Amino acid sequence: MLKSERARGVLYQALLLAAVGGIVWYLLSNTLHNLASRGIQVGFAFLGREAGFEIAEKLIEYDSTRSYAHAFAVGLLNTLHVAFLGIVIATTLGALLGVARLSSNWLVARLAGAYVEFMRNIPLLLQLLVWYGIFTELLPGVRQAIRIGDWIFISQRGFRFAWPEAHPGWDAAFWALAAAGVLSLVWRAIVRRRQAATGEQWPLALPVCALMVGLPALAWALMGAPTTIEIPALRGFDYQGGKVISPEFTALLVGLSTYTAAFIAEVVRAGILAVDRGQGEAAMALGLSPGQRLRLITLPQALRVIIPPMTSQYLNLTKNSSLAVAIGYPDLVAIANTTMNQTGQAIEAIAMLMAVYLSISIAISLFMNWYNARVRLVER
């Protein structure tokens, strides 16, 4: 048995598997035994109980009489909200910085380099605390809020601005905007196919603008053309009315975006440098402008190098959003912590947290892998 190398390999792998399985079984049974001896119940029944705590920021309806499961949903939406916006802003800022660092303008390149080195090397938690301090301590109190016109009020309680009063007309306009976006993409695909087949360039910019403005306007007009705007007014302790962006959300978003942008800048720079110099020179020889060169030749090839590390940065940003606990933004981890404390079900809550983060990360990975496959260089 031990003579054949293949048989030996199989034997060792079986032993290792048995050892790992044994350790996992031991840990599980030990945990269950300890929980039982301390009288801590196992199970997810606590999710149906009344939560009893308020959540400061929520994207859906919630009050303290709802269940823990509902509170978890609120936290999850908050995390996704900040992660999505963070990814968009970080990518934009990071791409600009990455290209700037490669600029022939000495000052621009050095400034971008300084930004990247500075932001990359300071721990994110410290940066978040600094941003939170800026937004709560440097901004004036509510009664001395900075006013821009009569519609925007900036204070340490957040950025409060006038907003149209809720009305079906605005909801219809929002959905019409989304529909217009989809139609624009469809039109762009049609135009491209026409150009590839016959060389004829149908108009693209004008119809898209018309769609994106006209369709929502049409929906707004059809549903009653509402014009009332809620203007924030100081009543009692704070301004009421309009919409507010809290300092916690702002600090988290700004902190996450600026930090991750520094990493994304380096990823983008690496991707652009990975494209052969000959490609750029050939583009110049063909008479393409620098903008066209970047857009049509360099970036499509650079994307193949950029996408895999970019996926990691997006996952990092999503997971780093859990630092919201330190500055009071009610994300999923903060709410799970409170639940854990009130109910004592630490293992179930952590298991749920891990499952959620794993799902989000896998979803992001799947999407990026699909996009990567689309832009991949297909070898013959």
Added chain:
Amino acid sequence: MFRTLAKTIALAAALAAPAVALAGPTVDAIKQRGALRCGVNTGLLGFSAPDSAGRWNGIDADFCRAVATAILGDPTKVQYVPTNAQTRFTALQSGEIDLLSRNTTWTSSRDSTLGSVFAGTLFYDGQGFMVKKSSGVTKATDLNGATVCVQPGTTTELNLNDYFRTKKMTFKPVVIAELNQIEQAFFAGRCDVYTTDISGLAATRLKAPKPDDYLILPEAISKEPLGPMIRRGDWEFLTIVKWTLFGLIEAEEYGVTSANVDKLRAESKDPPIQRLLGTTGDAGKGKGIDNDWMVKILKAVGNYGEMYARNIGPLGIQRGVNAQWREGGLMYAPPIR
């Protein structure tokens, strides 16, 4: 290949070994370790806060010293583990600390679902609100629409909700876990109101740049009996902690202080004092510790009155409900006999 396999098995064995130490009661573990691991606050004046030399002061910290003296005979044999409101229970459940002496409110759910039990009440308190005097608020019902700073995972958070719901008022919570940070947020003006136990409000006010700018509202909206907490199922340890607390209270009732304990031990003919100090009876032996345990404790931290005067006195809080029962308060210790 074989070397990698051998290394893997050795690593697995090393990981599995420490888990075996979970067996054995807490007192044995404390004696073996030679120190009591005590979970305390990160810095609440009057209860458990480190001073500039790193020494932990406060009534909770002194109680840890009392329990360590009872078991090990030495009040310095305490390892203080700072915990915040969210990590305190998991630290106790997991065995990282033996005793949680961290201004924790005694509630039914904490006595049953967390795998732990309370050993008594060290300090009867209530939840209150603190505001800036310049806001013009004088009573709790003026607080409709206010922004309230509160720590998560506390009974404070739940009581706040209940109170505002019953009074049909609304509020906006600012929920920050770290004590220092939430105090900073309140002083900077991020929120209008800070809510926690009234003793905590008094302690926080001392840290303010201008303490006189702040007002603690007169209402106490809940009962907050603060006491030490240990893991469920360890009867020996529970008895020791419980009777340390009762011994401290009874010592004050009979007038035994850190100054006169030696004299009273040698000369007193009073039966309760003799039993308390171990001159007669077997109070200590029944719990598995020395008979003169109260003598050592009283010499180390003093009686309950001395602990209170030293730690809570500077916060400006009167004895009130924390006075002895003969003076109209709630401190009533079962007799040591």
